[in-house]
Structures are given as structure tokens and as C-alpha cells.
Amino acid sequence: MPSPAMPASPQSAAPANAAASAARLPKHEPLAFQTRNGMVESVHYGSLVATAPGGRTLLSAGEPRAPFYPRSSLKPLQSVAMVRAGLDLPADLLALTAASHSGAARHLDGASRILELHGLTPAALENSTDLPYGVREREEWLRGGGRPTQLAQNCSGKHAAMAATCVINGWPVQGYLDPSHPLQQLVAETVTELTGEEPAGISTDGCGTPLFALTLAGMARAFGRLASADLPDGMFDGGAAAAESPEAAVAHSMRRHPEMVAGEGRDVTELMRLLPGALAKDGFEGIQLVGLPDGRAVAVKISDGGDRARMPVTVRALEALDVDTSALAGIATGAVLGGGRPVGLLQAADFPFLSPTDDVL
Template sequence: MNWCELARVTRSGREESRHRGAWALVDAAGRILDSRGDPRQPIWARSSVKAFQALPFVALGLLERHGLGDAHLAVICGSHSGEPRHRALVAEILAAGGLAERDLACGYHRPFDGASAREQIRQGAPDSPLYHNCSGKHAGMLLLARALGASPADYRDPEGPGQRLIRDTLAAFAGGMQPELGWDGCSAPSFRLPLAALARAMAALVADDLPAGLPRPELPWAAAVRRVVAAQLAHPELVGGSRRRLDTDLMRAGGGRILAKSGAEAVELLALPGRALGLALKVADGSDRAVGPVVLALLERWEILRGKDLERVAEWRHAEQIDASGRVTGRVEVLPEGLPTAAAGPPLR
């Protein structure tokens, strides 16, 4: 793979480590406007494509059928921190479909949110799959599978009707490219696509026109796309969490100018509403600590975030390395070779 030097980590003013990776800025027609590394190399998208996994659920009218709202949709699109509201919303989705947490096949992990994890330990609460960051996605997939006539027990089957519809939807947004299939950490299907194709999919999500080749063209895809985007922008804390989640903080700072979704192993996808542009980033070694500084450096260079909005995400921008006593020992610094060129065009607003 052709990676670019993106960032370095310092300790006491001296370089200690480096992170390589690639990124691509792409429009809805698939034109690569700027990139570093090889924008055509495939990566595993992981959880960064949950918006596309939610689109068939919305297009089929399942929100209305089950009396669910935009908050439920945001948590279906999200990788939540396991906070009380997140768990309550997932439980409501399941109950609306006559299902229960035992139907979730995502497994369990300790909540990402530290306060919620400590509270679970203090209370001796059982290890419920509701805590899993992907439980919202799984709840949506359960209802989708049943709506299409499949058994809820088979909702993760890559060849089942729900997963096929999800896969074909993502392929249409990615320019007609079918993704390679694998398994994600939550036991749902995962997708591998070129970096530029993922950026194109994000651009198409906020473009004026729908992409060609959408499955079941009789469905109200345009309305579904608008609602999926609006729900995430309205509820960024449900896409990630209320404390220290990069995608949440980017959307809060962007004020409608940035739609963001993180994926495991240092993947970040952004859409820029109003410009129909998408950004896809992958750090080669899977280290999340380089993602925030690189993304913020790009958004600052393109003047998408400025002034007070940029200050709101300062902790991600500077990424200070702090030791166990609270002392700053270094930081993550973006390297010049990882930044965009002036040839990328006028400032993006």
C-alpha cells in the first residue's frame, strides 16, 4: 500500500513515533480533488458507513411504522458510548419491533463513556449488549430483516434480504462499486472499498441529486437521505457520545457544515453539506491518536473550521500526550507532506 507520512509524535520536544496513512477529498461525481497517499487503495470502512446501513431502514418507512423518531435514527447511525440515553433509545427500538436485547448478536463490551462504565461496575449491572457501541445499528438491522420477511435470527446473514439491500445501497453511493465483504468486530458484515469510493459515497450523501443505480428505485430514497443526514446533525451526541468523541465534537463545532463518522482502526469519513464533498481518511497503523490532528489540520487549511469553532475542538487539534501525573510530555504534530496543496482550489466554506 502507498501511504504518506501524516503525523509524528513528540516526547520532550523530540520525535518518538510517526503515523502514515492516506486521505482523499472527492466530489459526488467521483473526481478526486486532492489526496495524500494512494486514494484508490481499499480499506475496511468499519463503523464509518453506518449512515448507509441505516438508509434502507428509513426508505422502507420503518421509523413511521414503529413510531420512532430522529433520536432513534441517530443512534442507529452511531457508535454510541453506552451512556444511559443511548441504551434507552436502543431498548425502545427493540421494544417497538417486539424484540428484546437477547435478540442482539453484537455481544458486549464495557461502555466507552468512563462515567457509564464506572456506574455499571458500582451497581453491579449485568453485561448487556445494549452497552455495545454498535447495538443501535444491530437493532435497526433486526427490524429491517423482519420487514423484508427474514427471521430476526438471520439478520446478519450477508446473503439475507436486509444485508443485500444495505450492500447494494452502499455500492450505489460509492459509484456502483460493490464492496468486498468481511466481518466487523460486532459480528455484522463489514465492507472494504477504495478510500476514494468511500469519500465519494459521503459526497453523494449530501449532494443535490441521488446517485444512479439505487436498489428498489420505487423507494423514497431522497427523503431517506435527507432524514439520515438531518438526524445525525441534530443529535451528534447520539452518533458518538456526550464526552470526548471526535465525530460528535466535529459536528458540534461545524454547526451543520460537517457530517462526521468514525470507524475502528483509525478510519474517519466526513461529508461537507452545501459543497457535496466527501473526505475519507485512514491511518495505516490503526492508531486513533493521529486522526483528530490530521482531520483538524485539513479542515483548518480549507477554512471549514475557523476561529471559535476551531477552538471548540482544540484538544483534538493539538492532541497533547499526558503522563499519569497529568503532565504534558509531548503532542501529535501533522507533517507538511500530509497537508493539502494550494492547487486544491479556493477555500471550502
């Protein structure tokens, strides 16, 4: 019997593998750095883009055209699709459908309310199980003897809404995460419409939801559309049906209830509280989206997938757009401690922005 073929040695395989890897790697740029006693200790690379209404590029760094997975920053777009399909919830619960919540009592109770309003129980949820995402919420949950559940997982508001949307439309609840399910087909169409681009690939998010590879430019366009969607004065009575558009209903609910979109102590909640009219959503792997009421938007991707550089870079980009970010000082940098006292700073780099006047991504 012949011997099995031996793998190539690392030395002989390295050049080909390195070339193949280099061809796939986005051309990220240094966007943030951390110092300790005046010395640069860490550097975070990434890409970003800021767009005007219609898609014109206002600012960019790195490679904003490179496809990436937006992860949970897709949730507001998924919520728009559900409102288009007839989902009509009070504003706090609609905000929860777009949330990566911390797992506080208000979040778990809200997800349960969405289910109950549509004759469902947590057994209808098809997301993965987890402990609450927030540190304090997780510790409290564990002290009470809690275990990983689908309701505690940070996407349970979205999943409760997906199951509810199926009930509203007479679609099968079981299997609502299948890409061929009518709900997911509608989500895919809505994402394509709002971003203005076809997905470069499809995968599965951590919670089990279909996930689309898009560009930072496309996601910025979508958030600009949501944040600038008009809601006529006096027409919002707490339900999506009164809104002028599903985009306006989702954006209004998130801005009105930022505590439902993330949670206490979370920077996304703080940004929406401190910057009136801003629409913000983060995502795993270093992603941040912010839409402004005038239709401009910022999209950030930190290449190492870490969380700490995401908000300082976002605040720096907003500042470059001449947005008054003075109220955001508390989330624009991070203290570096030595022996319990500040000895350095995590901050956005003074990265070189490209400022084209007529580039449409």
C-alpha cells in the same frame, strides 16, 4: 514413519515473505507526529482523500485507491438502506442507528425503544456482547455490577434497527446478519450505489455485521452525497417518512443529535456540534469520514489503526479545503504531558497534498 517436514528457516523464507508483504502494503505517508520537548517521538502514517461532488479529487495523500475496511464508518450507509426499506424513527433514534455509542443511559434506552416500538426484546439482537465503549460509561456500568451485554455493545442501536427493519418487511429476524439475508442484500446494494464502487472484498465486522472492502475515495463520495442531501424546510417532523430522501433523513438526524452518534467527550460529537452542517463518523482502526453540506467530503485512514491521530489529520484536511476550523482547535491537536504538565504536542504533519484539477477516483 517419515519425519514431518520442517518449516523453512526464517533466513530462507524472509526474502519471499518480505516481497509478498510489500506487494500488499498500501503506500501510506506520514500524516501526524508527536513531539516531546521538541523531538519527534512518534509518527503516524496513513492515507486520505477529499472529494468534490461527482468524485473529483481535491486533495490526497498516500494511497486513497487502496481497498480497506471502513468498519463503523459504514453505519450511516447501512442506515440509509434501512430507511429505504421502511424504517421510520424519531430523529434521535435514527441517529442511534448510525452510532458507535458510548453506552450512556440515553443510548441503551434508545436501543431498547427501537426494539419495543417493533414488538421486540433484546433477545432479538445478534451482535457481540461488550461493556460500554465510553470510559466513564464503562466505569459506571461496572460499579453498578454490569456485565458485557449485547445492548451495552456500541453497535446496539444499529442492530436494534436491523431487527426492526426485518419486522417491518416480514423478513426473518433470526439470522438477519447472514450475508444472504434480504436485509444484508439491500445494504450491499445501497453501499455499492452510494460509494459508486463494487466491494473489493467482504468480511465480518467486530459486531458480526457483513463488512465491505472499499476505497477512501468511494467512502468520501458516499459521505458527500449524504451530507448534501436536501431536506425541504418544514418537512421534517421527527420521522424519516417526511424526508425528501433516506440520505437526507439519516444525515439530518445525525447532525441534529450528535450526542447519539458517539457521546459526551467524543470528538465526533464535538466536530458536528462545532462545525455546523458537517456529517461525521469514525470507525475502528483509525478511520474518519466527514461530509460537508456542499457535497465535499474527507476520508482518513491511519495505517497503525490507532485512534489518536485520526482527528488532527481530519481537521488539517478540512483546513486545506479552506473550511474555517477555528472552532475545532480543541480537537485539532493533543497535549503530550510530562509530570502532569504539557511538554509536547500531537499534531498533523504539513503533509504534501496533491491537488489535481480533473482527477476522478
